[in-house]
Amino acid sequence: MRINSLKTKLMLTATALTLTALAAGPAAAQQRPNYPWQANVPYALQANQSRHHIIPWQELISYGVGEYVTLAEVQGFLDTYNLIGQANIGSFANTNDLAAAYVDEDNGDHNEANEVMFSLFAWMQGNLVVGPNNANRPHGDPGDAFDQRAYDCKMHYADAGVRNQFQNLQARWNGTPNQERVVFDTLSQDAMAPIATATDQAAPPAPACAW
Numbered sequence: 001m002r003i004n005s006l007k008t009k010l011m012l013t014a015t016a017l018t019l020t021a022l023a024a025g026p027a028a029a030q031q032r033p034n035y036p037w038q039a040n041v042p043y044a045l046q047a048n049q050s051r052h053h054i055i056p057w058q059e060l061i062s063y064g065v066g067e068y069v070t071l072a073e074v075q076g077f078l079d080t081y082n083l084i085g086q087a088n089i090g091s092f093a094n095t096n097d098l099a100a101a102y103v104d105e106d107n108g109d110h111n112e113a114n115e116v117m118f119s120l121f122a123w124m125q126g127n128l129v130v131g132p133n134n135a136n137r138p139h140g141d142p143g144d145a146f147d148q149r150a151y152d153c154k155m156h157y158a159d160a161g162v163r164n165q166f167q168n169l170q171a172r173w174n175g176t177p178n179q180e181r182v183v184f185d186t187l188s189q190d191a192m193a194p195i196a197t198a199t200d201q202a203a204p205p206a207p208a209c210a211w
Helices: 005-024 057-067 071-079 095-103 110-122 148-157 160-166 169-173 177-189
Strands: 049-053 128-132
Touching: 057 110, 057 177, 071 095, 095 110, 128 148, 148 160, 148 169, 169 177
Parallel strands: none
Antiparallel strands: 049 128
């Protein structure tokens, strides 16, 4: 993971905020950015459903902050980001303005740009799987760990192309820097899994979907 001087202060600040939140208690430590789309994008959920992150959102923010540091890198990321045209990018007129403010710590809109980018890193559509909300998950929520059940449900309902893209996802995310980058790009460019993932379904095809 590459980190240049442009983001050093940001990462130190984020670390300090995390430690402060941990000291304040679990509720404060678990806060996450808001979903950057309208609630019905790409489709509306039922009252007892929620979107689950396969890879923990904290890991995605940490990776994004360290990997996308120049204007060209950030613009390239946003140019290929799934559903970016429907995303809430705050007061920014377009993604070029967002990218410029994000990489320039002296920009008056830098803090807002951080918030927007953090939400985009955290909620990449390809990483989201609809299932029962945490209160109704029979096997519980994994917390800040890889959500194997969400991953299995995505793979169970996926077509051949998506299954190929997401094969061995956890191992590749924890693998070489190149593998990690490919996973991150896939998550940012792929669509959310279909809403059918909310329904348990036995194999075949393997793996079974079982929340």
